[in-house]
Amino acid sequence: MNYTTLISASQLQAQLGHPDWVIVDCRFxxxxSDAGRNAYQFGHIPTARYADLNxxxxxxxxxxxGRHPLPDFRVLAKALGAWGISNYSQVVVYDDAAGAFAGRLWWLLRAMGHRNVAVLDGGITYWRQQGLAITTVLPQxxxxxxxPYLDTSTWLDARAVENGLATAKLCLIDARTPERYRGEQEPIDPVAGHIPGALNRPFQWNLAQDGRFLPADVLRGQFAALLGKLAPEAVAHNCGSGVTACHNLLAMEVAGLLGSKLYAGSWSEWIRDGNRGVARG
Known part of the structure; x- marks a missing residue:
């Protein structure tokens, strides 16, 4: 069986040591910026490699x-090979933030043509809660x-977002907290607010109280209420820098709403050009 969206702790535990499976720790x-690597060294899921967001x-x-530009995909492909990931690997990615950072590598692999990649539901936090194995041993x-088989249609640049919103052919969903979306708080970027026309769905709304994703039918109903009659293909996701936006994209995939895209540069790129609009409230 191939996993392409989420994998449970018990499902991963049953496959530990499988030669065709590669686990990647994405804590950040x-x-x-050193906290994730330090946490990995103090204890990680057996055989996991570490991927640094920056x-x-x-x-x-x-x-x-923006703050986290897309990587050079040729360089990333070499890193994937160095981590032992081939085009035939089942990849599992995790973090300690309910997928907020692991979703980035999930999306990158998909954009590079690799479908067999899944986010560990609940991450290492839920894994620990189940009493499952943690090690400090570095993998061999x-x-x-x-x-890579790069699919550039899976993301949009700022110009495509501007054109899509101007022609009402694009629904943009902002994954940041409501306070940041409304411009009431901005702890990271120099300008507060959101892209005019963007809707707000904080990525945290995809999660149950235990940090795992809501059931697919619940997610489907919530996104359907947000999108109305719009097709998933007309949706693009943004956030502060194109990282947590992947969480909403993943949630739509879990819900069976396939084909949405990522505005990779997101808010931190958008505000680089003072001629682009800014909305608040």
Missing amino acids: SLAD KDLSSAITDQT VKPCVFR
Whole structure:
């Protein structure tokens, strides 16, 4: 069986040690960029490799980009091969933030043509709560070759977002908290507010109290109420820098609403150009 959206703790536990499975730890903190790697070294799921949001899953920031520009996909492909991920691997990604960071690697792999990648539902937090194995032993990795088959239609740039909103052909969903969306709080970016026309669905709304995703039928009903008659293909997701937006995209996939896209640059890229509109409230 292949896993392409979510995998449960028990399902992953049953496959630990499988030669065709690769687990990747994506823990990260925007407040402390070393926190995720430190946490990995103090204890991770057996055989897990570590992927750093800044160093591995993003490229360097420029004057025109947001805070986490898409990586150079050729460089990322080499990193995937160094982690032992081939085009035939079943990949499982996790973090300690209910998928907020792991979703980034899930989406990147899908954009590179790799469908067999799933987010660990509940992450390492739920894994620990179930009393499952944690280790400090670094995995023995057999490098291989990963060949990307990049699908550039899976994300939009700022111009495409502007055009889509202007012609009413695009529904943009902002994954940030309501306070940041409304412009009442902005702890990270220099400008507060949201892209004019964007709707707000904080990614936390995808989760139950235990940090796992809501059932697919519940998610489907919630997104259907938000989208009305719009097709999933007319939807794009944004956030502060294109990371947690992947959580909403994943939730739509879990719900069976396939084909939405990512505005990869998101708010932190949008505000680089003072001619682009800003909405508040």
